[in-house]
Amino acid sequence: MRHDTSGVQRSGGRRKVTTAAELEQVAFDLFDEQGFERTTVTDIAAAAGIARRTFFHYFPSKNDIPWGDFDAGLERMRAEFRALPSDLPLMDAVRHCLVEFNRVPDEQAPDHRRRMRLILGVPALQAHSTLRFEAWREVVAEYVGHRLGQSSTALTPQTIAHATLGVALSAYQHWLDHPEQSLSSLLDTAMRELALAHAAQ
């Protein structure tokens, strides 16, 4: 229940009382019961047995609760990009990493769905997601820039990054509305459909 020891060694000082993951769990339960907006931070803190002020030592904002360890995911994606052969056509590479980044084991699928239903379904979270996805786009833009010999801030890398995020979002929305289809194939299909549309005369 307690005791964190998450990598950081400590030679003194008070132990952390809880973890972000635990708070997330408590919060998700409340969100399921009464919805995101009707759940206050005070509610969450009370349910977790901590002070309201303490909550903000675990999450910078209520909007950040559903994001888990997103940064670790970004690092995974960077590694995925690095591992690709450099003669793979650019958009094939991007599509591949898009699919792999969003691959989750079957047993985690329900959790992932709930997380994403929140992020993409609650207006406040949908808005906030833009700020979190910026880092994601930057990972894509850096790879594309690298491949094209351009700065990641140049027009084409940025455009491809933005567009790819758009593809991902539409595939996710479709996945949330049609649970029977696999996320991976939706991402793959959406990416290919965009290419087809561009190719069509």
Added chain:
Amino acid sequence: MRHDTSGVQRSGGRRKVTTAAELEQVAFDLFDEQGFERTTVTDIAAAAGIARRTFFHYFPSKNDIPWGDFDAGLERMRAEFRALPSDLPLMDAVRHCLVEFNRVPDEQAPDHRRRMRLILGVPALQAHSTLRFEAWREVVAEYVGHRLGQSSTALTPQTIAHATLGVALSAYQHWLDHPEQSLSSLLDTAMRELALAHAAQ
């Protein structure tokens, strides 16, 4: 200075004291002076000579100030889509309307730039923009769905709409960072670059 008469006939009742456009002007001046986040709604109301509460009768939120009458723009874009010949290749049509929707007369360019620098530069506004752009995407998705004989909520229309918004955002960002290039050509170029990337082997 007063007197609105914006289309709506009135058979009695108090006159509006100001307009959204006037409030926007007052607010923009304050944003220029002290920045968006350091400007409170109370500041804006005071500078405009109205009560704080009244501000919220003109704008649903502080975040909506820079959006002018975006809805009119959407209607314009819908009309633009309708006017296109149906044998124009789909993505040519989308690209055309993207460029036309964002065409502004030279004399309005500085204003437009300031508006967009706010919307895309201030985190709170960037986040909020996602909610406003949803309606924009829907206009694109409806056209694409119409062209493909699909529902606007189907995967491909949604994907193209999302991706096109992404293209627009990257072009805008580039325009803000490089004022010497024209927005129209950046939008056109970005759209074509995405197509090229997809076409490349």
Added chain:
DNA sequence: CACGGTATTTGCACCGAGTGCATTTTTACA
């Protein structure tokens, strides 16, 4: 075992956005 350094928790006061509601003010028109 007491002590000192350290990290964490907590309480408190405060700010700003936004809302609900009742009241007041201003207007057109009969």
Added chain:
DNA sequence: TGTAAAAATGCACTCGGTGCAAATACCGTG
């Protein structure tokens, strides 16, 4: 002159979030 409508206003309140200082719990050391 009176009346109904529309708008402005004031007020109390909720909620997210922050700054700061004090309290608490833990570690290692003498």
